[in-house]
Amino acid sequence: MKLYVMNGAGNRFAIFDARGSRFRMSPDMAVKTGARGGPLGDKGADQIIVLHDPLPGSDAQIFMDIWNNDGGHVDACGNASRCAAWLLMRESGGDNALIQTAIGVLHATRKGELSIAVDMGKPRLGWEDIPLSEAMHTHHIDVKVGPIDNPVLSNPGAVNMGNPHCVFFVDDVMATDIERLGPMLEFYPLFPQQANIGFAQIIADDHIRLRVWERGAGLTLACGTGACAAVVAGVRQHRLSRLCRVDVDGGRLDIHWRGSDDHVIMTGPIELEHEGEMPL
Known part of the structure; x- marks a missing residue:
């Protein structure tokens, strides 16, 4: 073999x-x-x-x-x-x-x-498709880290790209303690099948820096479905354009969420x- x-x-x-x-x-x-x-x-x-x-x-x-x-x-x-x-x-x-x-x-x-x-293919965006344990809109989901009135992380988007993703937008991805936050959020009660946790820093409306804590694998140098999910989440929150460069620890991926058919194309x-x- x-x-x-x-x-x-x-x-x-x-x-x-x-x-x-x-x-x-x-x-x-x-x-x-x-x-x-x-x-x-x-x-x-x-x-x-x-x-x-x-x-x-x-x-x-x-x-x-x-x-x-x-x-x-x-x-x-x-x-x-x-x-x-x-x-x-x-x-x-x-x-x-x-x-x-x-x-x-x-x-x-x-x-x-x-x-x-x-x-x-097309991202799946319904709460039951992610899946989440309770009904809610998925462009912003109810996940917070830190004090309720002043959370460290909040308002992530949820996307299923064949597996469940939760994407936070942060000011500085390299200053975010992903190895501490990732395992905690992967098993957050809202995710009955666990979730991949993405941390995206916006550089421009067509360029982000991304790190992903992958469920079952931990912090990896790249996550393809995570890059797709981050761009979809960013577009839905009016942060990003549909054609976006994604810099990951291991290199660069280019993501295009096509408006013509809703399919997500990943190149790298x-x-x-x-x-x-x-x-x-």
């Missing part, structure tokens, strides 16, 4: 090519594979990806199974989709790829030798760090 170690703007993945086999990932195996200092070295992996044959009747080339490094099974990962798409394009020699996930089929396009765009770099084989 082929094993690839790749990253998308720093978001690091172990990608197993299990097509044609009966291999299935398990929570324990995902934890051991992704562990810092484990088989992938000091960096470990943020997510573990398994490429399976597509389900019957699908036009997609693969089905992508996604695991966090805490053993949790999730439905979406934008940067992993871009990495998997690049592998498929290298294999086919083409400039397009169709990837089946638990949330549907994603279309990816080559934008450069090591740059891939993926159509992440990928890197192949290692490829090898391992016995099934």
Whole structure:
């Protein structure tokens, strides 16, 4: 079985090519594979990806199974989709790829030798779609940190990009104690399935600096669905334009929330760090 170690703007993945086999990932195996200092070295992996044959009747080339490094099974990962798409394009020699996930089929396009765009579909914005534990408008949700009359953080937006996101807009993202706030907010009672917590600093109406505490993975160098969610949340709060540059710890992503069809397009770099084989 082929094993690839790749990253998308720093978001690091172990990608197993299990097509044609009966291999299935398990929570324990995902934890051991992704562990810092484990088989992938000091960096470990943020997510573990398994490429399976597509389900019957699908036009997609693969089905992508996604695991966090805490053993949790999730439905979406934008940067992993871009990495998997690049592998498929290298294999086919083409400039397009169709990837089946638990949330549907994603279309990816080559934008450069090591740059891939993926159509992440429409954001889900209803409170029950995030999901939240109680009904409310999601352009601002009732989550505060600190004193009620003078909170440190407040008025985040909630967006589902295949997984739940809560996005706070802050004055200085590097001065925000994400490693303390992230775990607390990830398990906030309003999020029955936990949530990815984004912290976005607005540089201009088309440019933000973003860091994301990912549920089940912690603070990562990039989060593709988090970048999409931050731009959607910013547009809904009249802070950002629909075409936005997002600087993350590992590089740059470009997000376009198209007005024509409501789809979110994410474009960014990928890197192949290692490829090898391992016995099934």
